[in-house]
Amino acid sequence: MGTLRMGALTRRRVGMRAADLEYAVLDMETTGLEPREGARIVEIAVVRVRGDGKVVEEFSTLVDPRAEVGGREFHGIGEGDTVGAPVIAQVVPRLAELLSGAVVVSHNLDFELRFLGSELVPAGLPTGQSGLCTLRALRSQIDLDRYSLPKASFRLGGDWPTGQHTALGDARACAKLLAEMIANAPGELRYNGPAPRTLAVPEAAPVRGPWGVVEPVRWKPRTASVPGGLAPLSPWRADWRPRELDALLCGGAFGATDRAIAELAAQRDTRFRERLATAAAVTGGIAATAAGGLLVRMAGSRATGSAIARRAVAAREALRGRTG
Template identity: 35%
Template sequence: MHAPARGTVALPRDHRWVVVDVETSGVRPNAHRVLSVAALALREDGSVEREFSSLVDPGCDPGPVHVHNLTPERLAGAPRFEDIAAELADVLAGATIVAHNASFDYGFLDAEFRRAGISLPAEQRLCTLALSRRLELDVPNYRLATLAQHWQIQQLQEHDAYDDARVLSEIFLRSAAMADNLQLPLPVVNCRTRKSVHPASVPRVPCPWKNPGRLTDGLVQGMKVVISGSTATPRTTLANRLTEAGLDVMNSASKQTSVVVCNDPTVQTAKVRKAMAEGIPVIAEQQLEDLLMRVRPGEPKVATVIDIIPPPEPQVAAAPAQQSRALTGQKPKLWTGRKVLLLGGTHLQAVMMRSRLTQLGARPALNFTAAVTDVLVLEGGDTDKRMSRVAARELPVLRPGDVDAALQDGVVPAHMRVESRLTAPVLSRGEVIDLPSDGDRWAVNVAWKAEAAGDEFDLDVVAFLLGADEKVDTDEDFVFYNNPLYDDGVVELTIDGSSEHCIRVDLAALPGECERIAIAAAIDGHRTFGELGAVSVGVDSEGGTAATFVLDAGTTERTMVLAEIYRRSGKWRLRAVGQGYDDDLAALARRYGVDVDE
């Protein structure tokens, strides 16, 4: 199902769409720089109304030249970002930024504008990765080159900011047209409305030195230092001095902390209590000043690839056509590969029917997407407004009796199409599989029903890095909207859609003491999972999808543990959990040992 050709479609008029692409010297906006930027402002028909493109002199090493081909020689004589900031800001004024992996591009532009003393004048963004996931396109992955091939768009020069923006504008036009046809809202997110429930913390700066352990007879580069309570020197200034001396400034104490700095230990802050419980030295600010006069050299860390290569685009890759990952020891189920949309019925009827579809190996669909293969009509479903589009696509219409016959007698309805896409296994609640050993980087993609504007659920997906005691070792092991990055991207939260969040994990880089990662979701306010409905989870790598599952048995719960990835006998395993609680995110965090302020 492809969108009509240009000239017969139009972009939504309620936004000023500007497609953006940047090439950068690395992956961290606060440490790396923009090397080139392109911005294309689109008319309603998708044609370019205004464009901006420029190389940028970053004033530093350009990083992975083998990726973007922007050598120091090519960048010589280019303007600095502050020289182009005013003109670029004029192009972006009042715009909704459209980008592929939009949180990456937006983050770099926001950091560069801040350095230039200007606010980024665009407060909304749309991620074409999130849009493609919402549409559930029939592609092996969602890389820009793959989508260009899917939409038959010629790509002239990959990783060239202008050409990537040109290609992306065509992808966006076709994708927006398909979303309109399917009556799916576009995943536009507001960049500046995230909540702030934890106190401001010192920005983390990666430390190039190994941690030598606890403080004994002096400071050594790489030691982990935590500051607690009031200080004579402003905390940020003091943290910068420690960082410049080669020390690793942390925001919370853990078993790996070398020393805690506190002028009044009798106050008994959470950090001081942790230090006393773990036997971590606690020193006053003046003692720290004396020790800073003679910091001994540390042992360098081994350089890692993630520091020099841009991040892989978040993936929700379908398994290759010749492959299908199945549960160990099980034959493919009768309806494996089907994507079934339910229409009509009560909440309880839909919950029961989704459970029965999962038993058959089918995956329940939350939205009417390009991937839907069949439609199951329950009571009242015949009057659903989507039935006209079901007929237009000639999708098989199933009835509850078809499900009964399949479960009881192994019958495949004659009107169900024989062909189906081979997919990963569909897990039931509580079911466990071994994650394939052919990849360490996994994306846990969480999605729910895409509601109309104004009726969105304020849902947050979070992750907890847990030790053998199933508690976090430090508050930084809690990945959420105010702490979206753990240890330079070993675990990362990305939010690029109003109903699509993702937790990305590099299992090979996790610390040895991390035995389990719990991925959960919390609804802010007083709405519940019973009101939200089904939540879909897909666990993917570049090699394909390991498993999918749908959790929809929620009633009064406001928080829910969705999945766990844990070590067992040298392997990583995945469990579909679906355990809900009636309390809020703060209570859930405390349950896992996070020290949350009242």
């Protein structure tokens, strides 16, 4: 949708060291699955975290969707919970501050992208920030039977994440999963994508009270921040793929057919890279042989030139002797 410039995690020597970057881990609770069918954001959270798992800042608030609050059976948010919460246009400036200079991350970022494009960008959120999907990253790098956020967290770290189906709880779980992935990789993970950039923060929309007086925005968090940041990172006992898959092929349901297609593409890519390396080695060998021959010829030329010069000097000396 053009709202984010997507990147991926890789063990290849390209891009930027993942541990050196900061990430804005984003999660939303919504009234439905499809903005095209009227679904709206009802809660939003961001965990700003460094590549080593150190939390920089957390933010969450309920959002007044100005519509019926559906999906309560999933997120537990009722009509009364959003009374007095800010509307989405009032959240955008704060969100821009948190996303600025960071890679925007979510587990199944394709879902968040739909609401970024339908609500947040029209409300003034700048576009073009870097993006990363941890769901695609896990599928690309690690062989698991299931990749949902809670099941992957339990399978890899041994603990079920707390605060499931709250925006801040899920954002924390995703941030921890990302930091553990970077820390436990068998080789250095790198972010292969556009560098994060500083965003222009839009002005906050004025909030007018009952008497027309402009009032400050009042956040309405459902979940309190935990002192100390994320829980300690877990050592993984993961089956890392010998050949990483293309993250672009790791979306959707990712069933058996999707996996087979991605694995076949990875095999072809590996063979192609091996042929390139072989060709480079052969070319380099030919070039080295040619260069060596050239050096030998140059050395021979220099030696011949030195001998001629010595004979010329000797001839001049002999001539001086006869004329003297």
